[in-house]
Amino acid sequence: MIAERLQKYLVIGFVVLFFVYLFGPLIVMGITAFNTSAFPRMSPWDCFTAEWFDVLMQDARLMTGLRNSVFIGLGVVALAVPIGLAGALVLMQARPRIRPWYYTITIAPILVPGVVLGISTLLFWDRVGLLLGMGVDSIFYNGVFLTIVGQATFISAYTMLIFIARLQRFDPVLEEAALDLGASHVQAFRKVLLPFLKPAIGSAAVLAFLASFENYNTTIFTIVQSSTLTTVLASKVRYGIDPSISALAVTIVIITLVGAVMYEISQRRQARKEKAQQAVARGELKSMTKQRSFFAEPAFIMSALIVFAGLGIVYFAGTIGVDECKAIVKAEKQAQIKLRVERRQQKAMFERTAEQIGAEQPDQEDVQDEEKVKAKGTEGYEGIFAPQNLQEQAGDSGVEEEKVKAKGTEGYEGIFAPENLQDQSGSNQ
């Protein structure tokens, strides 16, 4: 009995730990979005603020990237949904001997590293452009075009899988029935098969857009001179991190959550409707009661209220008293630093008297804090590119100095020198 109970607790503990692992990082990152500290962190907590969202909105590069990402996402949807649909329909009709080959080739792009897809797309269209004698300003060298094509290569495989799953539930007899009733093949396709596939078209479009939106590995090669949200993010994150990125993550998580809730609501509506229909068929219900509109669902209203309340609280709490709080924190920090400096001076004096000169390194934590307070004055977005901030934000791994120094001599051939190797892992652009 005890062993069984223990086992049960162990299982539950494991599940809880798993979900902590899954959500912990996102939650921590979410919290850092509301801390005034220029380095995204949860503790020590400085002041509650919503200012990082403003910083986010005013980031021109990010916004350009976002616009490109949306445009590319729509382009990928326009390309990958019809291709995936056609791919699935062809699979259903392919001859048994060909089918496994066809399936393997079409599914392969999912497994092929994104890097490889990006490179091959880039090279292929480069050659096509060259063969057609097109210039560098032609579409074949356009980052947006290349990215759409490159992403659609594997996203079409995703959409195809969605269509296959849906088609497997399609009764081909329905198409025959339509033909038998005099429909042409096109009519049977449009009036019977397409309506059946409609939900799959919807989910394929959503999936294609999301997959495109978050893609990095392929995009980084195909985007050439242009940028997307992910490439901008990646370069920002690699050069140093600041809480406006956390703010972006919070925004995305909230949008995802809202989407998940909406999806769940619509699923439940569908299930309820089917149940009612069956009841009608069995004669238990006289007729279908009219369903209330989606926006009148209690679950929807509840979640909308929660989102609005949350946003309101964040907005008010984030604007009221931030400056006062910041001033207090600053004063506290300065006092602390003063204290530490004094203590260090005392220590140094003590050490000097003990004639142990320079044996001990200054406490790194203190140095950081000092720099942070210095950087506070120039706080704001541009500030993160200031060298002292860069150092501070990237932590204290000690490589930063080398990084800054090595910047000028960067080059491919150089990577085999060990010290450069280190450098490029952090800052290749």
Added chain:
Amino acid sequence: MVSYWKNFFLKNGTAVALFLIISVGVWLFMMIILPQLFMLDFSIRANVPPPKFGTEEHYYTLEHYKYMLFGSAQASGTFNIIDLTVFFRTIAAAIFVTLIDLALCYPIAYYLAHVAIGGWSRLMVLSLIVPFWVNEILRAFAFKIIFGSTGVINNVLIAVGVLDSPYDFIRNDIALWAGLSYAFILLMIFPIYNAVESLDKNQIEAARDLGSSWLRIHWRIVVPHAKPGISSGCTMVFMLTAGALAAPQILGGPSSLWFTQIIYQGFNQAGNWARGSAYAIILLISCIVLVLVIMKIFKVRFGEMMK
């Protein structure tokens, strides 16, 4: 063959048939097959600037593949130790990450499919999707925050008294492994979940009724049933981890490069596209071969795996 196409057009109608042929044709040839072949062609030619393509200077050569093995001609060592080390470390780390994910996901998938009850299980499955749609970069960013020297983990460990000074998780690759395991965890959990869920609960109960231990139930009944899901999960996680770029760029310690980063440098810094292509092909082929070998060992067929 002719009759097949005739029938194809007859069955679908001309308009639909054309749509199908053009879409699939463009996808298969212009997007999948030809680009890969072009990349292969590119990788076995000398590295020259675009205007010289097709000229005599653009001759066929295996120098880029040789470079991977032996380094440049001037180099003193016998082997290209640096690239080879990075390559094998990448593959080994990808296998390691795959195993971590498998160990994490199998119990969870089983729990969600057969232990958790109705609404809860549904909610948990739904909530799994949320982290997946957060950008890959942002996920890596989150790990950078929590594993940083002033991050939550260091703060907690110091507060509890386990550590005296911050531990450098980034430099020791722990952040990278955690981040990579996290990045593709859902590609492991969903195939296994789907496979385990389709197992008839009665089979488990019958086995338990016959006196089987839990371990044996899993080993003899659940795992064999879920094998296709497990292998497709492992394949996806392995391939994507080996081909990952964002997480190593962000979380990688200063001394550990990922193989994709070398490819990336070849393209974006050295401008040596030919060598970059050759390295990409090496990565692609070795990953495929490894997956095929492992599938052979565990007797999994590709067809049943991708269901």
Added chain:
Amino acid sequence: MSADVRLEDVWIRFGDFIAAREINIHIQGGEFFTILGPSGCGKTTLLRAVSGFLTPSEGNVLIGGTNMAGIGPNKRPTALIFQNLALFPLMTIWENITFSLEVRGASKQERRNRAEELLELIALPGQGEKMVNELSGGQKQRVAIARALCAEPEVLLLDEPLSALDLKLRQHMRTELRSIQRQVGITFIYITHDQGEALTMSDNVAVMREGVVEQISDGNSIYDEPDTAFVASFVGENNRFDGKVSSVSDGIATVDTAEGTIKARLSANTDSRVSAGDDAFVFVRPEAIQFVNGTAADNRMNTKVYHEEFEGHFWQIFLDIEKSQKRIKMSYVNDGATRVHSRGAELAIGFPAQSAIALPQGALAAE
């Protein structure tokens, strides 16, 4: 409008497998024609050849005298009711019914009017706005018929449409189908493996086995005058005796069997008559077997009761023949006077030679 359907020397092959071999059927216009056979006998294949979903490997399909070669299913004057009905789940009832008008580009008003007419016909007036899921099995059945009729076909093809219904409803729908057919007056070709459906509804029945038509005639003749051992064993219940014909005279064959000498009439069909020296099967219906009280009778046998079943309006007794231990079945009408025969009771039975039929040996229906 009704058209006749003619199948001329139709062969249908799938690779090496022959699904239909040398089929010759002529179905009159306005006839209710049933193709009866066990599953896998090729009856659905034949129906698909008529509706145009597959092309015969050899031979012709003519509808109303026109050769249908090269004419697709959407251009043929046929409508098919599918085994699973194939109602469009995403359309309402009235949209389902008038789909054939929609594809012809009829106006919405016209379609609604026609839908209402057909809903009247199938006794579902005013239900057009419902979805398919909201209907019961029998209602779906009727909607499928209405949808097919809306296309104004000259021939209606029905592929085991009642198989999914429960017994009561199935019996009810038989009557209903027959009355709809009389009302609209078009040719019905009905496919089933259920002999009850075949016998009750049809003007004519074709019995198929492994791609071959064994017999075509009206329901009565199929039951009373089977041409082959297969038809005799497949349609209705039959007791079978194996033996060798010793002599034939006056249309009566004398067959030596393990149960003794049995006299049985010859088939009405000259092709399936046996002659002396042939191996033969003798078939006797359970209801043809009578109790014998002392007096001599044709084909008398002594038996022991094995088991008795009460079926409501008749009794069924399983008997073991003393001579060979062969088990046979007899049935008699429940006339109210209960005559319970206990197990092991001795019973003398017999049957007139005219009620037994001797047929050449051949393939039998699976038990």
